[in-house]
Amino acid sequence: MQKPVKPKTKPERPFFSSGPCAKRPGWTPDALSGxxxxxxxxxxxxxxxxxxxxxxxxxxxxxxxxxxxxxxxxxxxxxxxxxxxxxxxxxxxxxxxxxxxxxxxxxxxxxxxxxxxxxxxxxxxxxxxxxxxxxxxxxxxxxxxxxxxxxxxxxxxxxxxxxxxxxxxxxxxxxxxxxxxxxxxxxxxxxxxxxxxxxxxxxxxxxxxxxxxxxxxxxxxxxxxxxxxxxxxxxxxxxxxxxxxxxxxxxxxxxxxxxxxxxxxxIGGLNATIARAAANSAALYDWIERSDWAKPLAVDQSTRSHTSVAIRFAEPLLAGADESVRLDVMREMVRLLQDEGVAFDVAAYRGMPAGLRIWCGTTIETRDIVALLPWFDWAYAEARAAATKAGKS
Missing domain, CATH: 3.40.640.10 (Type I PLP-dependent aspartate aminotransferase-like (Major domain))
Structure with missing residues (x-):
């Protein structure tokens, strides 16, 4: 696969943990002053x-x-x-x-x-x-x-x-x-x-x-x-x-x-919070649909989460590798994304198939999801190359 160029634009808020989740946009400790x-x-x-x-x-x-x-x-x-x-x-x-x-x-x-x-x-x-x-x-x-x-x-x-x-x-x-x-x-x-x-x-x-x-x-x-x-x-x-x-x-x-x-x-109550999560997850799933290495863990489209989106590795070479190889790639991706300050806490949950898990709930901004996506491609290519060099895939 062609190695992507390292992106330049980063998410303004790189907090995609599935719990505790990102604070609301604009939050500062001053919100607790009362x-x-x-x-x-x-x-x-x-x-x-x-x-x-x-x-x-x-x-x-x-x-x-x-x-x-x-x-x-x-x-x-x-x-x-x-x-x-x-x-x-x-x-x-x-x-x-x-x-x-x-x-x-x-x-x-x-x-x-x-x-x-x-x-x-x-x-x-x-x-x-x-x-x-x-x-x-x-x-x-x-x-x-x-x-x-x-x-x-x-x-x-x-x-x-x-x-x-x-x-x-x-x-x-x-x-x-x-x-x-x-x-x-x-x-x-x-x-x-x-x-x-x-x-x-x-x-x-x-x-x-x-x-x-x-x-x-x-x-x-x-x-x-x-x-x-x-x-x-x-x-x-x-x-x-x-x-x-x-x-x-x-x-x-x-x-x-x-x-x-x-x-x-x-921001408009329950309908607005639901709409924000739907927009966030749609941006991520649209990218997954175009990806040659990432697929949703959820098989049936009607059951795919709008908040905790779980991604598995689906590139044929890596998908057929030993789970330990996929875990190595996942850990290296997570390390690279964290070191670059573009995404924190996005590893798949322990015991789940190796991959990523990205929170798309209402406190996330869609523009941050969009900014994150090229970094996934870059980090995957880097991690996969490292695994190949080590003779693991």
Missing amino acids: ALVGRSHRSAEGRERLRLAITRTHELLRLPPGYQVAIVPGSDTGAFEMAMWNLLGPRGVDVLAWDVFGRNWLRDATAELKLPDLRTFEAEAGHLPDLGNVDFARDVLFTWNGTTTGVRVPDAEWIADDREGLTFCDATSALFAEHIDFRKIDVLTFSWQKALGGEGAHGMLVLSPRALDRLASYRPPWPVPKLFRLWNSDSILYDVFEGVTLNTPSMLCVEDYLDALAWAHE
Whole structure:
């Protein structure tokens, strides 16, 4: 292959990590100047800031009537685990897993909660399991967008309107970037540091009226740690939906999340954030379509992520090489891109096929994606030449 000339134009913001993700455009630490530091989160002012984060989340997402939002510990992982530990048990459970995090929920359902009536639907990297086999008389667990594989569900049409069980959706890599029919979702979780580029530590738990009914009427047979417990004796801790958190949040992180929500509102709300992610991913996929060495890991076009775009090496010579060779090429590409200051944290997730993973969420600028693309060709050619010289391909 002809060796590309080293590009000159660089992305203004080379931050393409799939989590924590890039801050919103124009962000500086001054955005945190109004943070309620040195004050208790239990003070009237502290509770008001937390309540405001909940209210603005509800408004920005345009959640259906009766849906409740809580700020909970442990990022998206904590939110999803909290839902599992509090709500699973009274029905059989179907778990869908096609990426690393979906398999984490599967493992905990199997090894920790030891659910007796559990069915699993798994797929290899790049594919979805058969959604038509899901039984909505049971509780259903799935990730909307597989962060590690770049594979998403195409929509919510496969979810039954007359379902008897609850649907649990890990939406942390999809929210603000995908059209999600919240009426089809009973439990939805996400984190501040993903789609809107906030800081870490806490996650968000969204419960439908049906999930709230389950929470009010059911107590699981296993011990639930205090940090996860959404009930006290026979009643729900309703104040958690008013900003009373189960542990101490960082008020700096709260302020940063409020800043991200305000930015999303200012640019036009949910439709605007979704459009930005769609434009970013379209620019990347258009380039992939023309590439002679890069292909999407997601096989079906309708399931390709708009946020965490996973790329595999597809050039015949390298595609047929040993995985260790592809890993060497990936590592060299990542090193070159980082040393040049054009892209940070873009290696494929550990355990996935060697390649790249580029975040295209709403806080990314399309012009930065466009500026990055010639650097991919240059870095690949350099890395491939190094592997060839070393006699590895």
